[in-house]
Amino acid sequence: MKAFNLIPAEERGGAGIGAGKSGGGAFVVLGLLGLLAIFALLYGAARHQISSRRGEVATLNAQAQVAQAQATQLAPYVSFMALHEQRVQAVSQLVDSRFDWAHAFHEIGRVLPKDASLASISGTIAGASVAAATSAAPAAPATTSSSATSSTAASVAVTSATPPGSIPTFTLSGCATSQAEVALTLDHLRLIDGVGEVTLQSSTKAAGSGGGGSSSSGGCAGSDPVFAMQVAFEPLPSVATTGSTSSTSTAAASAATPATGASTAQPTTSAGGAQ
Amino acid sequence: MTTRDRIVIIVLSALAVVAAAWLLAVAPEREQAAKIGAQVSAARSQLATAESSVVSARGAQAGYAAAYASLVSLGKAVPTGQEVPSLIYQLEQASNQKRVEFASITSGGGAGSSSSASASPTAAAAGFTQMPFTFTFNGSFFDLYHLFQQLNGFTLRTASGGLRVSGRLLTIQSVKLTPTTSSTKGSSGQLTGTITATAYVLPASQGLTGGATTASPAGVTQTTSSSAPSSSVTTPAVIGASR
Numbered sequence: 423m424k425a426f427n428l429i430p431a432e433e434r435g436g437a438g439i440g441a442g443k444s445g446g447g448a449f450v451v452l453g454l455l456g457l458l459a460i461f462a463l464l465y466g467a468a469r470h471q472i473s474s475r476r477g478e479v480a481t482l483n484a485q486a487q488v489a490q491a492q493a494t495q496l497a498p499y500v501s502f503m504a505l506h507e508q509r510v511q512a513v514s515q516l517v518d519s520r521f522d523w524a525h526a527f528h529e530i531g532r533v534l535p536k537d538a539s540l541a542s543i544s545g546t547i548a549g550a551s552v553a554a555a556t557s558a559a560p561a562a563p564a565t566t567s568s569s570a571t572s573s574t575a576a577s578v579a580v581t582s583a584t585p586p587g588s589i590p591t592f593t594l595s596g597c598a599t600s601q602a603e604v605a606l607t608l609d610h611l612r613l614i615d616g617v618g619e620v621t622l623q624s625s626t627k628a629a630g631s632g633g634g635g636s637s638s639s640g641g642c643a644g645s646d647p648v649f650a651m652q653v654a655f656e657p658l659p660s661v662a663t664t665g666s667t668s669s670t671s672t673a674a675a676s677a678a679t680p681a682t683g684a685s686t687a688q689p690t691t692s693a694g695g696a697q
Numbered sequence: 698m699t700t701r702d703r704i705v706i707i708v709l710s711a712l713a714v715v716a717a718a719w720l721l722a723v724a725p726e727r728e729q730a731a732k733i734g735a736q737v738s739a740a741r742s743q744l745a746t747a748e749s750s751v752v753s754a755r756g757a758q759a760g761y762a763a764a765y766a767s768l769v770s771l772g773k774a775v776p777t778g779q780e781v782p783s784l785i786y787q788l789e790q791a792s793n794q795k796r797v798e799f800a801s802i803t804s805g806g807g808a809g810s811s812s813s814a815s816a817s818p819t820a821a822a823a824g825f826t827q828m829p830f831t832f833t834f835n836g837s838f839f840d841l842y843h844l845f846q847q848l849n850g851f852t853l854r855t856a857s858g859g860l861r862v863s864g865r866l867l868t869i870q871s872v873k874l875t876p877t878t879s880s881t882k883g884s885s886g887q888l889t890g891t892i893t894a895t896a897y898v899l900p901a902s903q904g905l906t907g908g909a910t911t912a913s914p915a916g917v918t919q920t921t922s923s924s925a926p927s928s929s930v931t932t933p934a935v936i937g938a939s940r
Binding site: 450451453454457458461464465468469471472475476478479482483485486489490492493495496497498499500501502503505506509510512513514516517518519520521522523524527528531541542543544545546547582583584 | 704707708711714715718719722723726727729730733734736737740741743744747748750751753754755757758760761764765767768771774775824825827829838841842843845846849852853854860862866868869870871872873874875876893894895897906907909913914915916917
């Protein structure tokens with residue numbers, strides 16, 4: 423038997439999307455309109471964004487210009503503060519690079535044995551005397567320095583006359599009642615705060631009797647030995663730290679009473695403490 | 698033309714319209730919006746930078762008076778000129794306080810040069826100019842020790858790390874203590890202290906305050922009337938060395 427379609431030919435195809443007289447074209451048009459509506463929305467949003475952002479940019483630029491103008495007007499204050507900072511740092515560097523001579527003398531007076539006395543003290547900072555001597559002054563440095571090794575101190579950026587790394591050195595000459603006292607003096611000098619090295623240069627008993635006969639430096643009594651020794655401190659700090667030997671703190675000298683040995687250079691009593 | 702062909706044509710046409718609308722209208726606007734968004738970000742960062750500059754400048758302005766006073770105070774330690782009279786005055790005052798006789802001052806750091814006190818500064822490569830001197834003091838060990846303390850104390854660091862300036866900044870390079878040779882009355886126990894020291898001077902190119910006055914630094918246009926004196930500050934000729 424042959425199959426036969428009873429549905430009329432114009433109604434065949436079911437009730438699908440493309441059914442109808444337009445053949446689905448209406449849906450396409452609707453979809454197109456929908457997309458165009460979305461696009462129109464996006465376009466409008468973009469336009470709005472553009473206009474609002476343009477306004478914002480203009481406002482921000484204006485504010486930035488005002489702020490810039492204010493900053494420019496106040497720029498001299500900033501420059502002045504920079505100058506101030508630079509000056510403070512430079513002075514601080516110089517202050518920190520100094521050697522605390524008072525403290526060193528205080529320490530020498532503190533540790534010197536009572537049976538030793540000093541005839542003269544000469545302290546110098548190796549590397550500093552040369553720096554000072556590079557000035558227009560033709561004369562030699564005032565003190566008897568040991569050996570000024572660094573002559574480039576003045577030419578470095580830090581203009582301190584006592585550049586970092588310089589070694590303060592003291593030359594002490596005096597008398598002691600015996601050679602053992604000279605040895606004790608050497609030992610005691612090593613106790614000084616910040617001392618690096620203590621070396622004996624000489625310790626000689628006078629050949630003849632009589633004060634001052636052979637010991638021209640100190641007028642030692644009788645045959646007391648005349649000594650000369652060198653005390654080298656630690657090098658000056660290279661950074662702006664306040665070390666024990668370079669700090670500007672004022673030591674309370676009254677707390678540490680100097681030795682009471684009679685001497686021309688050595689303090690004879692403890693009455694002269696720091697005020 | 699079949700129905701299917703019509704549908705294909707309609708769909709293609711719709712796609713073409715959609716693409717054209719996107720490419721010609723929406724996309725350029727969105728692109729421009731994005732560009733302007735970047736401009737907004739740039740403008741914001743520019744404003745932030747400018748505002749931070751203003752804030753720091755206002756901070757500098759607020760601290761100007763203190764910085765100016767500090768800078769002038771530093772002028773006591775490192776003046777613009779040689780200020781030898783001021784230095785002599787300070788040394789004399791300090792030695793009087795410490796019962797030490799201020800015997801001599803020699804410029805140049807040389808013991809033998811007996812020229813008058815017209816120091817010959819040494820211009821360093823950078824920073825301050827050095828002025829070497831040699832001073833001679835007579836006094837007891839303790840008095841000289843106290844004098845050294847006082848000389849150091851002209852300019853020193855405080856516990857808080859700041860600077861306290863009450864006089865000329867001196868860097869002592871060498872000290873020599875010897876018995877006083879003269880047999881004058883009361884010279885027993887007296888020492889002669891010979892000190893080689895360096896004072897410092899600001900370079901000629903730098904003013905003490907860089908042209909600033911008490912009211913404002915150089916270059917500031919005054920928009921408001923200021924009652925502060927407008928005289929420029931120079932290095933104080935004589936300052937008190939005592940504390």
